[in-house]
Amino acid sequence: MKQFIMEHTYEVKAGDYVVAGEASSSIKGLLKKLGISGDIVRRMAIAAYEAEMNLVIHSEGGHLILKISPAELLLISQDEGPGIPDIDLAMEEGYSTAPDEAREMGFGAGMGLANIKRCADEFNIKSSVGIGTKVEVKIYI
Amino acid sequence: MQIRDVARLLNADILSGGTCLDREVKFACGCDLMSDALAFIEDGTLLLTGLTNLQVIRTAEMIDVFVIVFVRGKVPANEVIDMAKERNIILMSTDYTLFEACGILYQAGLKGKS
Numbered sequence: 001m002k003q004f005i006m007e008h009t010y011e012v013k014a015g016d017y018v019v020a021g022e023a024s025s026s027i028k029g030l031l032k033k034l035g036i037s038g039d040i041v042r043r044m045a046i047a048a049y050e051a052e053m054n055l056v057i058h059s060e061g062g063h064l065i066l067k068i069s070p071a072e073l074l075l076i077s078q079d080e081g082p083g084i085p086d087i088d089l090a091m092e093e094g095y096s097t098a099p100d101e102a103r104e105m106g107f108g109a110g111m112g113l114a115n116i117k118r119c120a121d122e123f124n125i126k127s128s129v130g131i132g133t134k135v136e137v138k139i140y141i
Numbered sequence: 142m143q144i145r146d147v148a149r150l151l152n153a154d155i156l157s158g159g160t161c162l163d164r165e166v167k168f169a170c171g172c173d174l175m176s177d178a179l180a181f182i183e184d185g186t187l188l189l190t191g192l193t194n195l196q197v198i199r200t201a202e203m204i205d206v207f208v209i210v211f212v213r214g215k216v217p218a219n220e221v222i223d224m225a226k227e228r229n230i231i232l233m234s235t236d237y238t239l240f241e242a243c244g245i246l247y248q249a250g251l252k253g254k255s
Contacts, residue, residue, distance in 0.1 A: 021199030028203065038184075038205075045203040046179050053196075105196045106175030115180050 006068040012055040017105055020056040023064050024049035027075075034068070040139055043119040044073050047137045050112040051077040057102040058082075059133070072121075075137040083129035091117070091125075142166055142251045144208055144231055147187060150245050151235035153210060157222050158231030166208060168254040171243040175200040182206060183254060189242050193217035198224045207231060212239045 008030065010023035028045040048064060055062045055077060062079030084090045091113050098108025113135075117123045122138035145162035148155060155162070169187040172178050175196055178188060184205035190197060193215050201209055208231040211217065216234050225232045235242055247253070 018195065021196060021202075025199065025202060042184065042203070042205065049199065049203045050176070050179060105194055106173060106178075106190075106192050106200070107196070109174050109176050111174075111176035111180060115176055118180065 004067040004069045004074070006066075008066045010064045010066075012052055012059075012062055012064060014056065014059055014061045016056060017101070020053060020105075021049060024052050027064070027066055030066070031073070036073075036141060040073070040141060044075060044137075044139055047116045047119040047139075048075055050115045051075065051135055051137070053102075053107050054112050054135075055079055057098050057107060062132070070141070072141055073139045075139075077133075077135040077137075079132045079134075081130060081132045083131055084125075084127040084133055085129050087125055087127055142246070142249065146249070147208070147210065147246065147251075148233055150249055151210060151233070151237055151242055153233040153235040154216075156211075156216065156232040156234055157225045158208070158229060161207075161229070161231055164207065164231075166251070169243065169246050169251050170253060171212075171239045173239075178206075179204060181255075186254070187246075187251070189239060189246075191215060191239055193221060195221055195224060197221070198228065198230060201225075201230055202228050209233075210235055210242060212237060212242050 027048045031041045059079035060081045065076040067074040093114045094110045096110035102108035120137040121140045124136040127133040166187040170182050171189040188206050189210045211234045214236045
């Protein structure tokens, strides 16, 4: 069992494109302040930002939770629905259900989950339709 | 390539960060898809884009991009420029299209990275 020495929770509202990215910005700032190496900070910042945009674009609201231990960073994205019917399809680069509003922002091209996985040392996604989706990203320090 | 040379070659207006024009970029990327930028851009790369919303600045912040060129004469809203200023991100606007702006910089020796 890993001992996490720090834990932060950030609320992410559905459909709020103006503040979208603020949680990830805070996460990046915190990791930099802790003196974690640039490459790791960058990978976690990208994963957090894609996860945050997913919450804004696709979910009914949710949270980003960052847990820090001396050995690893763990980011959990947890939402309150609607859930993903076919995770394999959602993981495919290019597959997207995003609305035009997201595309106008430069997102919604079906790359988010794949980008998150690319940044992670360990990646896990679970989803239940009608309940919600949980994404876990682990990056070793 | 120094940022001041980028601005000169593209005949660009500086919108923020005008005191940092001696900084250098090694690579450039022309892109309107922020997920592509997040996936493929290395830090210290120049981003050229036609998008002018807040998420462009957020994206740049995440991947340590410190200079953005808006093409086709686009100028973002003041709140976007203010956000860039807070993050020490240089913004400029050129009348060239994305294709032309990329071509001019490439011809002058700035490369992409794939």
